[in-house]
Amino acid sequence: MIGVGKIKQYSNVLDKPLSKGKQEVSLSAFAFLFSELVQYNQTQVDNIAELERRLEDAGYAVGARVLELLCHRDKGNRRETRLLGILSFVHSTVWKVLFGKVADSLEKGTEHEDEYMISEKELLVNRFISIPKDMGTFNCGAFVAGIVRGVLDSAGFPAVVTAHFVPVEGQQRPRTTILIKFAEEQKYPSIFLTSLPCLNPPQKLGTTEGSKAGLILAPKLSYLIRLNVSQQNDEAV
Amino acid sequence: MAPVGPRSGDAIFANVERVNAELFTLTYGATVRQLLTDLEEVEEVNKQLDQMGYNIGIRLIDEFLAKSNVTRCVDFRETAEVIAKVGFKMFLGVTATVSNWDADGTCCSIILEDNPLVDFVELPDTCQGLYYCNILSGVIRGALEMVSMKTEVTWIRDVLRGDDAYELQVKLLKQVPEEYPYKDDE
Numbered sequence: 308m309i310g311v312g313k314i315k316q317y318s319n320v321l322d323k324p325l326s327k328g329k330q331e332v333s334l335s336a337f338a339f340l341f342s343e344l345v346q347y348n349q350t351q352v353d354n355i356a357e358l359e360r361r362l363e364d365a366g367y368a369v370g371a372r373v374l375e376l377l378c379h380r381d382k383g384n385r386r387e388t389r390l391l392g393i394l395s396f397v398h399s400t401v402w403k404v405l406f407g408k409v410a411d412s413l414e415k416g417t418e419h420e421d422e423y424m425i426s427e428k429e430l431l432v433n434r435f436i437s438i439p440k441d442m443g444t445f446n447c448g449a450f451v452a453g454i455v456r457g458v459l460d461s462a463g464f465p466a467v468v469t470a471h472f473v474p475v476e477g478q479q480r481p482r483t484t485i486l487i488k489f490a491e492e493q494k495y496p497s498i499f500l501t502s503l504p505c506l507n508p509p510q511k512l513g514t515t516e517g518s519k520a521g522l523i524l525a526p527k528l529s530y531l532i533r534l535n536v537s538q539q540n541d542e543a544v
Numbered sequence: 545m546a547p548v549g550p551r552s553g554d555a556i557f558a559n560v561e562r563v564n565a566e567l568f569t570l571t572y573g574a575t576v577r578q579l580l581t582d583l584e585e586v587e588e589v590n591k592q593l594d595q596m597g598y599n600i601g602i603r604l605i606d607e608f609l610a611k612s613n614v615t616r617c618v619d620f621r622e623t624a625e626v627i628a629k630v631g632f633k634m635f636l637g638v639t640a641t642v643s644n645w646d647a648d649g650t651c652c653s654i655i656l657e658d659n660p661l662v663d664f665v666e667l668p669d670t671c672q673g674l675y676y677c678n679i680l681s682g683v684i685r686g687a688l689e690m691v692s693m694k695t696e697v698t699w700i701r702d703v704l705r706g707d708d709a710y711e712l713q714v715k716l717l718k719q720v721p722e723e724y725p726y727k728d729d730e
Binding site for chain 1: 561564565567568570571572574575578579582592599603604607637663665666
């Protein structure tokens with residue numbers, strides 16, 4: 308029968324080698340899917356804030372996975388442990404993988420120390436979206452804000468992330484700014500976690516054994532390290 | 545002689561704007577997860593995914609016809625080939641094969657060798673009844689309905705459920721006759 312034998316069978320999804328991430332689908336396919344995601348969520352909510360929160364939740368799930376994926380594939384089982392490091396990781400690496408380009412800008416808020424902004428002239432998810440007048444300030448960028456929050460939170464930098472339209476002079480369409488406000492304790496991080504110990508030599512990733520061990524062990528390890536940190540903090544107090 | 549439509553979607557796919565498949569995969573995963581949390585029943589999720597696919601299909605056909613340059617298909621066999629070779633390629637960047645025709649040429653299987661929806665996916669025990677890719681069947685059903693073909697699309701095989709390929713059975717229920725002439729100018 309046609310098609311048989313072409314797909315290699317894996318008993319476990321972790322046995323599969325990590326894809327290289329070069330595969331593409333058409334932009335329309337994504338736009339159709341995203342529009343359905345938004346429309347479905349519209350049926351589940353009563354107000355705009357709730358809709359944005361639900362989109363953000365969906366994005367969060369994407370962000371958490373993107374971080375894990377990229378750390379294993381692109382960063383040799385390491386992840387950023389410094390605030391600026393993780394921000395530039397989001398602005399360049401994550402953006403490049405997800406949206407095919409580096410974000411237009413990454414700025415520090417002028418009024419508050421703990422605020423950062425990532426701006427994009429034409430955010431991919433907003434390309435084919437026009438907001439009806441009665442929906443006010445609703446921005447589908449909430450999904451991307453969720454992705455950013457997912458990445459930051461999973462990397463140990465909890466933050467409140469929101470998406471806003473900012474009008475640009477001389478342009479018909481506003482740009483989207485993703486505002487990142489870090490939680491209080493991030494301003495003075497007491498302990499810099501060292502990156503995850505490299506369990507497998509990076510080149511082994513992608514082989515059956517490497518990806519399995521990497522994917523299973525790493526999350527547990529990060530969990531352990533976090534536990535240790537909180538204990539140390541307690542002692543210090 | 546009438547111009548012959550493309551027999552493969554490669555050229556079209558190369559010309560359309562594309563995005564990373566992982567963004568697509570993960571977004572779809574997030575959607576399914578949201579549905580599972582909201583609807584709780586796996587059966588309901590299957591239905592909702594099919595409905596979402598249908599909504600996509602009835603819009604997607606416009607873009608398909610506008611960009612693909614295919615001419616009217618003479619029979620259902622040709623339609624199925626075009627979906628597999630041009631349609632799947634144009635939107636998802638993968639090709640499918642058509643086989644298992646029945647005797648009267650109204651029922652066939654579309655077999656996917658590669659499926660960008662399912663990367664990183666494993667069905668937990670609680671979701672064994674889930675047709676994870678059910679959105680695809682909805683898309684085909686919706687798109688064909690817009691070109692006057694009522695179809696029934698069901699999953700025959702699904703790798704996530706332990707089979708060796710993704711197989712969609714497309715069954716032509718009836719062809720709705722088009723009404724001529726269109727009264728555009730009234």
